[in-house]
Amino acid sequence: MSTLKHKGKGPQAMTANELRSGLNVWMTADYEWSRDYTDALLTEDETVIAKMDAVAKAAERFNEVVGAYFIDTVEGKPTRYRERFRTHGPTYDTAELI
C-alpha cells in the first residue's frame, strides 16, 4: 500500500478515492469511508492501524475505493500540505459561480 511520502509518524489516517466518483474519502472509526475528513479515524495504535490496512486492502479488492494509503497527521490535521488540501477541496471552482 502506497504511503506517498508519508513517514508513518504521529497519528495515522487512511485515505483513498471512491472508485465510482473519484472523490476523496477517509476511513472512519467504524472502518467505513467518509467524504468528510472530520470523520476520519486518527490513531497511533498499531493494532488498529493493522486493521485499517487490512480493511482498506479489502475495500480495494471489492472495488469500493482505489489508491488507499496512510497519511501522517499532526494536531488533528494532515501533516503534508497536499493532504491538507485534499481535505477541503479546491479553494476556487468555477462551478460555484454558475
Added chain:
Amino acid sequence: MYRYDEFDQEFVESRVAQFRDQVERRLDGRLSETEFRPLRLMNGLYLQLHAYMLRVAVPYGTLRSEQLRMLAHLADTYDKGYGHVTTRQNMQYNWPKLGDVPHMLADLASVEMHAIQTSGNCIRNVTCDPYAGAAGDEIEDPRPMAELIRQWSMLHPEFSFLPRKFKIAVTGAPTHDRAMVRAHDIGIEIVRNAAGETGYHIIVGGGLGRTPVIGQTLRAFLPKADLLPYLEATMRVYNRFGRRDNKYKARIKILVRETGIEDFTRLVEEEFAALEPSDIAVGREELDRIAAYFAPPEYRNDIKAFDLSAQPEGFRKWVDTNVVPHKQNGYAIVNISLKDPERAPGDITAEQMRAVADLADAHSFGEVRTTHQQNMVLAHVRQDHLRALWDELVKAGLEDANINLIGDIICCPGMDFCALATARSIPVAQAIANRFDDHARQQAIGEMQIKISGCINACGHHHVGHVGILGLEKAGVEFYQVTLGGDATQTATIGDKMGAGFSQEELVDGIERIVNFYLDQREQGERFLDTYRRIGTPAFKEALYAKA
C-alpha cells in the same frame, strides 16, 4: 475543416465500445486498478487531486460549432457546467464520474471527437497557430500538415509506448510564431527556400518542465514530400536511444542534449536514408484530399469599410485589443478572452460555449479555435459584423479586452485540481489580474505575458513568460519563484531565474514594482520584454526585491 472518413468514425466508435466494456469490468471487479489505470489513461481519464479528470482532444485547436455545443452538453450533463481550455488547446472536465465517461466518449464520437492520446507516452495532440488560414503573415495554412501528422501518429504501432510523452507543434508563420514551436519535442515551421519552394524547418529537442530547453534545428529545409518519413526516422531514433531508466531524463530534449545535435542529426539522417519512403510517405492525391478540407471559406468582396469612430468606447477598446488583421480585406480575426479576472484562466461555462458556437455560426463560418494561451478565436469575421458580435459577447460575459496584456495570464490548474501540483496557481492569477484590472493601465503597459505553473512540470509555461511564476511549497507554506525575460515566440528564450521566492501577496507587489520600473525606463515603442533585454537582469531584479 477535416471530416472523419468511414474508417475514422468506425475506429473511434469501436474505442468507445471497448472502453465501455473496460469500465464495466472495472466496476464489477474483473479488472483491478493496476490493470485498468493504463486503459483509462489511454482514453484521457486521470484521477486527480479531488476527482477524475477527462481531457478531450481538440486536434490542432480547431472545432466546428456543433462540436463546441457537444462540449457544452458534456459540461452540463456529466460535469459541473463548465470546462477548462488547456495550454495544449484541449478541453478538460474536472468532475466526471467513472460510470459516465463511456457516455461522454460516445457523445464525443457522435461529433467526430475523442480523448485518445491525451495522456500517456505517445504522440499527443498536435498543436497549431490559432490564426492558421487567416493570418496575413503565414506562408501556408499549417492545418493540413497538422491533420496529416494526426493521422500518421494516431495509434502508430511503433510509437504507442515511447520513453515519454511527445509533443509536436506546427506553424505556417515563422516570422510570428504563435504556436511556441521551439518549446516542443518537435516544432515545425513552414518555410520557403532560396528557390521559392515551400518546405519545413524541423526543430527538435525543445521543452519546458523541470529541464527547460529551446529546440534546435534538425533540418533547415525539408521537402514537403519527406515530412512523414523524416518524422518517422526522428521518432525511431528517439524510441531506440531515449532513456527509459529515469522518467525525468526520458524526453527527447535530454537525448538531444546528451547526444549533441550534430550526432543526433546524423542518427536521424542515417535512419531516414535507410527508410523506404514509399512505405510511409503520402501521395499527392491524399495530400490534396486533406488540404481540400481546409480550403479558404467563401469570403465576400463587397464588405463596406467599417467606421469605429462612432462606436462606444468599450467596443473600440475591445477592437483595439482583441481583434487583429485578417489576410482577406473586409475580415478580421477575433480573439475571445477567457481571462475574466474573477475566473480561472481558460475556464468557460457551458452557456458561454453555446454562445461562442452561435457566434461562430453567425459570423465565422461555423468554426472556433482554442489557443495555447487558453483563449478562443473566431478566425474569419466580417469587419461590419464586429459590433453585433461584441454585443453578444457582452451578453455572454466574454468581452474582456485583455489579449496579450498583463491580464491575459496563462495558468495551469495548480494545487486546486492537479495531483502533481505543489502550490496553487489560480488564486495567484486572479490576484494579479485584479491588481491590474484597469483597462487603461493594461493598455499603457502593453504586451506582457505572465505565465504561472503550480509545479516544476511547467504546464503553465512559466519558463517562457515575460514574467514566469513557479509555485512551490515548503513546510506547508506556498511560495512563488519568479523568472524574467522568457519568450515563447520565434525569438524563444528561457527566462532568467530571480532569487528567493515570495508569498502570494509579496509576489503581486513585486510584479507591480517591476511593471512600474519598466514603465519608467522604457523607450519609445518598447514592450516589457524589450526593455528587460536592453537594461538587463540586475536592475529588474533590484526592482523586484525593492522594499516598499
